[in-house]
Amino acid sequence: MHYREREVTRVAYDCDVLVIGGGIVGLSTAYALTRAAPGTRVTVLEKEDGPARHQTGRNSGVIHSGIYYRPGSLKARYAVRGAAEMVKFCAEYDIPHEVTGKLIVATRRDELPRLHGLVQRGRENGIPVRELGPAQIVEYEPGVRGLAAIQVGTTGICDYPAVARRLAEVSGAEIRYGTEVVAIDRRPDRGVAVRTARGEVLRGRVLVNCAGLHCDRIALLTGDDPGMRIVPxxxxxxxxxxxxxxRGLVYPVPDPAFPFLGVHLTRGIDGGVHVGPNAVPALAREGYDWGTLNPAELAGTLAWPGSWRIAGRHWRYGGGELRRSLSKRAFTRAVRRLLPAVTADDLIPTAAGVRAQAVLRDGTLVDDFLLREGPRTVHVLNAPSPAATASLPIGREVARRALRSLTSPN
Structure with missing residues (x-):
């Protein structure tokens, strides 16, 4: 009797979870995965030759309190929780940090209602807030002038690149630097295969997209429509x-229409004081100056309807930011609102950062962290500031979703 045996294809997986992106969120996810499910094989793919080369390594190093964020939002919950966890992590691993507190200062009368709103928001988020008058502002910051301020005691500073390096060391994951993903093949019954720029193929049961500035592109490569685009x-x-x-950290009262906090003063772990940032459109996803242009990425930004809708709604605000970018004198005037003694000669240009801001088709700037799932995939689609502060709780949530996908039948 003759019969034909059915061919059985067996998939050899290189790991259980592939994480794309070696910034602080991707590394926190790897760290959380191996702690929640010991024995889980995790591989992190990072296109740069080390961790934290973009958003994580190019911010002002602030451990945010969570005072700005809508009560009940992921940003509010994770920032409040994450600030305490970040201080604990830094202490455990001897990473430079300090809980400094900060002042949020109103310099105009029309800012006072917004300042009082922040007091209420802080209390709803469980954050200790102290209200200050002009004389008390000077006690905290002799060089700062304002009509009123609030002092937020749980704000701090740390060395986020050092945090990312330590997470990579203790995560238990395999970290592959210099590994850029250029193609993805996802099949619900066979996991996810990625091809790198060097032609390697790696297979995992589940993919986690923590690609930051490139997260929408990675989502599209999996076949998922993220419903947003990164506008840098x-x-x-x-x-x-x-x-x-x-002396410490001094912020203006932010405009609630934007996720940007305005030009502020931040004394860092190294003792230097950063002044900024403004917020101007970048001509490339990694466009850290006006001379860096990526035509394909810029064309993609301009082709997204949300980009034009932002410009139409907020051209006046954007014009002010562009002026401060192109004119040091205009930037100095913005700083002098808080610190009258500062001069243009006091401001020395230093490294810029690029915010990976998710924008919806209708022009809405996504205000909260945005996590989405597809078959065998978890996408982190909006994780700008305060994501570094909140990285440990974010990592746990992403890991929880990845492990649920890992154990699901399809």
Whole structure:
């Protein structure tokens, strides 16, 4: 009797979970995966030659309290929780950090209602807030002037690149630097295969997309429509030549229509004081200056309807930001609202950052962290500031979703 045996194809997986992106969120996810499910094989793919080369390594190093964020939102919950966890993590691994507190200062009368709103929001989020008058502002910051302020005690500073390096070391994951993903083949019954720029093929049961500035592109490669696009905004910083003018952290009252906090003063772990950032459109996803242009990426930004809708709604605000980018004198005037003694000569240009801002088709700037799932895939689609502060709770949530996908039948 003759019969034909049915061919059985067996898939050899290189790991259980492939994480794309070696910033602080991707590394926190790897760290959470191996702790929640010991024995889980995790591989992190990072296109740069080290961790935290973009958003994580190019911010002002602030451990945010969570005061700005809508009560009940992921940003509010994860920032409040994450700030305490970040301080604990830094202490455990001897990473430079300090809980400094910060001032949020109103310099105009029309800012006072918004400042009082922040007091209420802080209380709803469980954050200790102290209200200050002009004389009390000077007690905290002799060089700062304002009509009123609030002091937020749980804000701090740390070395986020050092945090990312330590997460990579203790995560238990395999970290592959210099590994850029250029193609993805996802099949619900056979996991996910990725091809790198060097032609390697790696297979995992589940894919986690923590690609930051490129997260929408990675989502599209999997076959998922993310429903948003990353519109990159560059934040330009100066270093204060006279750091003695500022003791700690000083912020303006933010405009609630935007996810940007305005030009602020931040004394870092190294003792220097950063001034900034502004927020201007970048001409490339990694466009850290006006001279960096990626025509394909810029064309993609301009082709997204949401980009034009932002411009139409907020051209006046954007015009002010562009002026401050192109004119040091205009930038100095913005700083002098908080710190009257500062001069243009006190501001020394330093490294800029680019915010990976998710924008919906209708022009809405996504205000909260945005996590989406597809078959065998978890996407982190909006994780700008305060994502570094909130990275440990975000990592746990992403890991929870990835493990649920890992154990599901399809």
């Amino acid at each position: 905004f560059r934040g330009e910083y100066y270093e204060l030549a006279r750091p003695e003018l500022v």
